[in-house]
Amino acid sequence: MNFELKVALRFLKDGRGQTVFILLGIAVGVAVQVFINTLIAGLQIDLVNQTVGKSPHVWMVGQSSYEAALAANEDANYFRGNFEALTSPLKNWENIETILGSRTDLTAIVPVAEGSAFLIRTEETVPVVIKGMDIADADGIYGISESIVSGTASPGGDQILIGSGIASDYNLEIGDIVTLTIPGIRNQNYTIGGIFSLGSVTDDTWVVMRLSQAQKFLGLGSDVSKIEMQVADVYSAETIGGELQARFSGASVNNWIENNTSLLAALNSQSMSSLIIQIFVLFSITLGIASVLAVSVVQKSKQIGILKAMGTKDRQVSRIFLFQGAMMGVLGALAGGGMGVGMVRMFLWGTSLETGTPLFPLTIEWVRIVVILSIVVASSTLAAVIPARRSLKLNPVEVIRNG
Amino acid sequence: MAEKTNCKYVLKAEGLVKVYGTTVKTEVLHGLNFSVKSGEFTSIIGYSGSGKSTLLNILGALDVPTEGRILFCGEDYGKMKPDELADFRNKNLGFIFQFHHLLPEFTAIENVLIPTWISGVSGHQREKMNRRAEELLEMVGLKAFIHNKSTDLSGGQQQRVAIARALINDPTILLGDEPTGNLDTETTDQIYDLFRKINQTYGTTLIMVTHNDQIAKRSDRIIELIDGRIHSDREKAEETRADVG
Numbered sequence A: 001m002n003f004e005l006k007v008a009l010r011f012l013k014d015g016r017g018q019t020v021f022i023l024l025g026i027a028v029g030v031a032v033q034v035f036i037n038t039l040i041a042g043l044q045i046d047l048v049n050q051t052v053g054k055s056p057h058v059w060m061v062g063q064s065s066y067e068a069a070l071a072a073n074e075d076a077n078y079f080r081g082n083f084e085a086l087t088s089p090l091k092n093w094e095n096i097e098t099i100l101g102s103r104t105d106l107t108a109i110v111p112v113a114e115g116s117a118f119l120i121r122t123e124e125t126v127p128v129v130i131k132g133m134d135i136a137d138a139d140g141i142y143g144i145s146e147s148i149v150s151g152t153a154s155p156g157g158d159q160i161l162i163g164s165g166i167a168s169d170y171n172l173e174i175g176d177i178v179t180l181t182i183p184g185i186r187n188q189n190y191t192i193g194g195i196f197s198l199g200s201v202t203d204d205t206w207v208v209m210r211l212s213q214a215q216k217f218l219g220l221g222s223d224v225s226k227i228e229m230q231v232a233d234v235y236s237a238e239t240i241g242g243e244l245q246a247r248f249s250g251a252s253v254n255n256w257i258e259n260n261t262s263l264l265a266a267l268n269s270q271s272m273s274s275l276i277i278q279i280f281v282l283f284s285i286t287l288g289i290a291s292v293l294a295v296s297v298v299q300k301s302k303q304i305g306i307l308k309a310m311g312t313k314d315r316q317v318s319r320i321f322l323f324q325g326a327m328m329g330v331l332g333a334l335a336g337g338g339m340g341v342g343m344v345r346m347f348l349w350g351t352s353l354e355t356g357t358p359l360f361p362l363t364i365e366w367v368r369i370v371v372i373l374s375i376v377v378a379s380s381t382l383a384a385v386i387p388a389r390r391s392l393k394l395n396p397v398e399v400i401r402n403g
Numbered sequence B: 001m002a003e004k005t006n007c008k009y010v011l012k013a014e015g016l017v018k019v020y021g022t023t024v025k026t027e028v029l030h031g032l033n034f035s036v037k038s039g040e041f042t043s044i045i046g047y048s049g050s051g052k053s054t055l056l057n058i059l060g061a062l063d064v065p066t067e068g069r070i071l072f073c074g075e076d077y078g079k080m081k082p083d084e085l086a087d088f089r090n091k092n093l094g095f096i097f098q099f100h101h102l103l104p105e106f107t108a109i110e111n112v113l114i115p116t117w118i119s120g121v122s123g124h125q126r127e128k129m130n131r132r133a134e135e136l137l138e139m140v141g142l143k144a145f146i147h148n149k150s151t152d153l154s155g156g157q158q159q160r161v162a163i164a165r166a167l168i169n170d171p172t173i174l175l176g177d178e179p180t181g182n183l184d185t186e187t188t189d190q191i192y193d194l195f196r197k198i199n200q201t202y203g204t205t206l207i208m209v210t211h212n213d214q215i216a217k218r219s220d221r222i223i224e225l226i227d228g229r230i231h232s233d234r235e236k237a238e239e240t241r242a243d244v245g
Ligand SMILES: Nc1ncnc2c1ncn2[C@@H]1O[C@H](COP(=O)(O)OP(=O)(O)O)[C@@H](O)[C@H]1O
Pocket: B020, B021, B026, B028, B046, B047, B048, B049, B050, B051, B052, B053, B054, B055
């Protein structure tokens, strides 16, 4: 074994109590880092997933007639209130869909015919949202097939699907006939073919039907209202949205990020505070090691003096202390990493005691942990730099003289 | 007697002056000149405070003179870089201090081996060095204690480990600052015999600062310092040296 390493190891072993305490300190700090890091990451993934897991990340609508008018640069006194609909239907959407289909960063593309209507059931009039889409396409975003609580997932003929909230509020069952109406425009009877429960407010408002059914009911002809999309990396929605907007200047492209600025700001400040906690933990680990080694330089001044007298070079002496710092870092980091993973497992176990599933899922990301541990080892080694430099000033003659 | 080097004077001190302090200056050595022959056993004696330790530390390249220079076989210490000096001390000099100064974290044999670790011994050399360390410890009468923690040894035993340590790299010069200073007469005698044996077996040049008349009288040459000056420098005739031990 390398001489400096051997001496460093022996110095650490000899300062048993001191070494154990500082190692414990490092380990606890690292454990906190690993735990907080995993917790915050898990929490954020869960929050984002709840927000956009089952909704479109990017969507494209036809330009509003207001915007269209502006784009046409007409001098007339247009103002928003003049227009019944803020958006106009998307024409030529099949072509757009084909072009979108060639992009690999889009994981779901769903053309939707959407509009408001009332559902009439005997005396009751219920405001609903008509979502016309091919169920197979829609599953890519909403997972409707797997959310069916009764009836069919593939409505045929005059069948439609309704949300479980509507079904229970108005006592609707499979096979019941209901009327959908757009006052003054259309009245149409439909049979309830299935009831879905997506676990969100949409269960109280959505009526899902086939795209062609909705096109006909809403009077869209062969147009759709919009194309909804999901992307592989939710945080890239803004970029992808921008690209699509540039590509399809006649349409209007939106994304979830612009619509959730406050959530994202909250996530950001959460990440920031997690980072600050971790920096402070790292800082105190570093200070702890630096102070232990500073004391050690004084405690071992006699040994260092002798080693120097026997021909140990300054470089070697400082390496003895750098190695001590590094070894404390490695041992503390490994112990702390283990403790941190243990804490994560405890959390998962503890929060699932009552409900059977954890409060929110946490995944132990080894890459993240390895990064934390490496930073700790690097800072521990850095912490030894000042003590190591101090050891250089030790004059062997002083030590020899004073016994 | 085996010669270690082919130069006649292994050490030459030329005009050594040592001044301590920067604001209040104390001149401790006032221009010393002398040479040490290869294979010679020299004692340096003198009252406490006469500058013996200061001189020895300068001879051992641990301290630098304020004026003058030291030549080792003609080579000036002052011209060597810090790393070269460290290497030089490791390879050519062996130190024995008054307060033995073993590293308490290591065993007896490990302490003896430390100088070889410093210079870095390769794989096959390591075995050889281990055997040499064992032999040296056996020579100083510590065969049974080689794996003892150095703190578990008596003062005399520790001092003998320190002697073995000073010899491990087969130094040209062995320097001792009152190496028997706090040992009893019987141990002192044994250690003197050991010095003589080392001197005769390996041809090592010995320079020992000592208070002990017994040791001084039995060495080849006695340099007496008074107030930082050489008061007397007595050499025994060559032919009487061998049978002194
Ligand atoms: N670092 C130092 N600073 C100032 N004075 C010193 C220092 N070291 C030694 N001295 C003084 O130098 C003189 C010689 O000391 P030293 O060489 O230790 O003598 P000896 O070993 O013969 O007792 C003493 O007066 C001592 O006080």
